[in-house]
Amino acid sequence: xxxxxxxxxxxxxxxxxxxxxxxxxxxxxxxxxxxxxxxxxxxxxxxxxxxxxxxxxxxxxxxxxxxxxxxxxxxxxxxxxxxxxxxxxxxxxxxxxxxxxxxxxxxxxxxxxxxxxxxxxxxxxxxxxxxxxxxxxxxxxxxxxxxxxxxxxxxxxxxxxxxxxxxxxxxxxxxxxxxxxxxxxxxxxxxxxxxxxxxxxxxxxxxxxxxxxxxxxxxxxxxxxxxxxxxxxxxxxxxxxxxxxxxxxxxxxxxxxxxxxxxxxxxxxxxxxxxxxxxxxxxxxxxxxxxxxxxxxxxxxxxxxxxxxxxxxxxxxxxxxxxxxxxxxxxxxxxxxxxxxxxxxxxxxxxxxxxxxxxxxxxxxxxxxxxxxxxxxxxxxxxxxxxxxxxxxxxxxxxxxxxxxxxxxxxxxxxxxxxxxxxxxxxxxxxxxxxxxxxxxxxxxxxxxxxxxxxxxxxxxxxxxxxxxxxxxxxxxxxxxxxxxxxxxxxxxxxxxxxxxxxxxxxxxxxxxxxxxxxxxxxxxxxxxxxxxxxxxxxxxxxxxxxxxxxxxxxxxxxxxxxxxxxxxxxxxxxxxxxxxxxxxxxxxxxxxxxxxxxxx
Numbered sequence: 001x002x003x004x005x006x007x008x009x010x011x012x013x014x015x016x017x018x019x020x021x022x023x024x025x026x027x028x029x030x031x032x033x034x035x036x037x038x039x040x041x042x043x044x045x046x047x048x049x050x051x052x053x054x055x056x057x058x059x060x061x062x063x064x065x066x067x068x069x070x071x072x073x074x075x076x077x078x079x080x081x082x083x084x085x086x087x088x089x090x091x092x093x094x095x096x097x098x099x100x101x102x103x104x105x106x107x108x109x110x111x112x113x114x115x116x117x118x119x120x121x122x123x124x125x126x127x128x129x130x131x132x133x134x135x136x137x138x139x140x141x142x143x144x145x146x147x148x149x150x151x152x153x154x155x156x157x158x159x160x161x162x163x164x165x166x167x168x169x170x171x172x173x174x175x176x177x178x179x180x181x182x183x184x185x186x187x188x189x190x191x192x193x194x195x196x197x198x199x200x201x202x203x204x205x206x207x208x209x210x211x212x213x214x215x216x217x218x219x220x221x222x223x224x225x226x227x228x229x230x231x232x233x234x235x236x237x238x239x240x241x242x243x244x245x246x247x248x249x250x251x252x253x254x255x256x257x258x259x260x261x262x263x264x265x266x267x268x269x270x271x272x273x274x275x276x277x278x279x280x281x282x283x284x285x286x287x288x289x290x291x292x293x294x295x296x297x298x299x300x301x302x303x304x305x306x307x308x309x310x311x312x313x314x315x316x317x318x319x320x321x322x323x324x325x326x327x328x329x330x331x332x333x334x335x336x337x338x339x340x341x342x343x344x345x346x347x348x349x350x351x352x353x354x355x356x357x358x359x360x361x362x363x364x365x366x367x368x369x370x371x372x373x374x375x376x377x378x379x380x381x382x383x384x385x386x387x388x389x390x391x392x393x394x395x396x397x398x399x400x401x402x403x404x405x406x407x408x409x410x411x412x413x414x415x416x417x418x419x420x421x422x423x424x425x426x427x428x429x430x431x432x433x434x435x436x437x438x439x440x441x442x443x444x445x446x447x448x449x450x451x452x453x454x455x456x457x458x459x460x461x462x463x464x465x466x467x468x469x470x471x472x473x474x475x476x477x478x479x480x481x482x483x484x485x486x487x488x489x490x491x492x493x494x495x496x497x498x499x500x501x502x503x504x505x506x507x508x509x510x511x512x513x514x515x516x517x518x519x520x521x522x523x524x525x526x527x528x529x530x531x532x533x534x535x536x537x538x539x540x541x542x543x544x545x546x547x548x549x550x551x552x553x554x555x556x557x558x559x560x561x562x563x564x565x566x567x568x569x570x571x572x573x574x575x576x577x578x579x580x581x582x583x584x585x586x587x588x589x590x591x592x593x594x595x596x597x598x599x600x601x
């Protein structure tokens with residue numbers, strides 16, 4: 001089925017898109033809910049049940065399989081409420097037409113639906129005819145969910161370890177699988193073999209004869225190799241990936257999974273070139289496995305390829321769609337400034353509006369040990385600093401979703417917790433370090449922030465819900481693109497911006513998305529080189545040289561792209577080519593620096 005819109009809203013943080021489908025699905029827009037925090041989902045289920053006068057029975061942590069049951073109940077509620085909003089929108093009358101017209105007006109101008117509606121209303125509004133047409137032609141946006149595959153903590157009951165199906169990611173998957181949703185699960189953060197094997201227990205993830213699924217799999221990847229490996233792994237379980245969602249390794253919000261220097265443009269070009277090869281190689285494995293399982297082998301299967309990370313203008317949006325044959329483009333960070341789509345408390349919203357390049361940085365605050373795009377001086381980090389200054393660093397760890405470190409405890413501790421940091425500092429005190437080295441090591445320990453709480457608190461504050469357990473500190477994870485948006489927008493504003501009917505960027509110095517990503521990767525490579533300068537191993541040398549060569553290949557790709565592309569990026573082409581030349585020179589110098597360091601070592 002053709003999509004209503006050519007963009008989707010990716011998951012953002014834990015709470016920022018927690019109820020986005022309830023705000024945008026009726027307009028045909030796809031969005032994604034994070035399933036990390038079942039405690040937050042339960043609080044919102046209670047709030048919405050009270051608001052819409054729906055009976056509510058609390059699912060306490062004393063109930064067996066409470067995490068999965070909370071997730072199923074929340075998703076079912078959001079599904080029911082979104083369905084009702086969509087049915088009301090289609091039921092157009094003289095008094096009630098604003099929502100319906102909003103749906104039509106926000107469509108891209110190239111939309112066949114929009115053209116049909118104009119034709120239908122040439123001679124005025126016949127509400128009976130419009131209702132029939134709407135019922136037949138309008139579609140609701142998908143209510144998708146996101147599972148970070150590696151956030152799969154073991155769980156215990158009365159000090160006894162439960163089986164792996166009660167692990168956090170497993171329980172989240174079961175919660176989605178048991179829901180009434182006909183939508184997709186976005187798997188992010190890499191391959192989890194045990195979780196992927198567990199997916200094959202649920203019939204909803206398998207196709208019918210026509211290749212239709214009740215529950216689909218979206219794989220978020222940063223390069224082609226990852227897509228091929230994970231796609232084949234899932235196929236060996238009889239599972240088909242319905243969408244490969246390519247995200248820029250560093251020019252994105254939230255956790256940043258840097259590639260080995262592979263830039264977004266060349267990655268997209270590889271997917272375009274090998275799309276058919278990817279399909280054939282994986283489908284061969286899948287069909288064999290479906291036969292082995294005595295399941296239906298569909299007559300035909302297809303998948304979508306989409307991309308996200310740093311897109312900011314209609315020109316970039318259309319170029320990605322057309323040049324790389326993409327099915328959709330993700331717009332994340334700008335939507336944090338759209339209260340009609342995302343859930344951000346006022347204080348955080350105002351900080352985001354004022355954010356400039358220096359306020360947005362790639363940090364080491366995540367307890368997962370993965371680089372994390374952060375907003376400087378967010379209230380969660382300020383809360384953290386107060387505790388450090390009091391001599392009591394670390395969080396009380398009220399939710400424990402990232403209690404994955406087993407250095408001191410078999411049950412796992414979060415590296416942002418007070419317990420872990422106390423033990424780690426005690427261990428540090430026993431070692432002999434110079435004052436400077438001690439400070440470096442100390443800062444590495446205490447910089448970790450309680451993001452699994454902080455990324456959800458904004459939703460509690462926005463809805464005036466109790467934060468006694470969580471506190472009021474908010475972590476927020478915009479991408480670098482946030483620097484170029486400086487006003488709170490309506491849903492109509494942002495869709496007009498995406499489709500070129502308006503402009504929400506007041507600055508004129510925003511770099512092209514490919515150039516911005518290249519600049520971020522250059523900074524990342526230089527930092528890696530600085531870290532390795534003290535004593536570079538053979539392994540580090542090999543990694544840094546491969547990284548540099550991949551980036552050089554990326555720069556060469558962009559030079560050919562911008563020199564050859566017609567009727568696009570005309571006003572920035574000269575500037576981009578100069579920037580690429582400058583980066584090419586820098587990369588050549590970095591290559592020489594790595595080689596000279598190796599000689600000295």
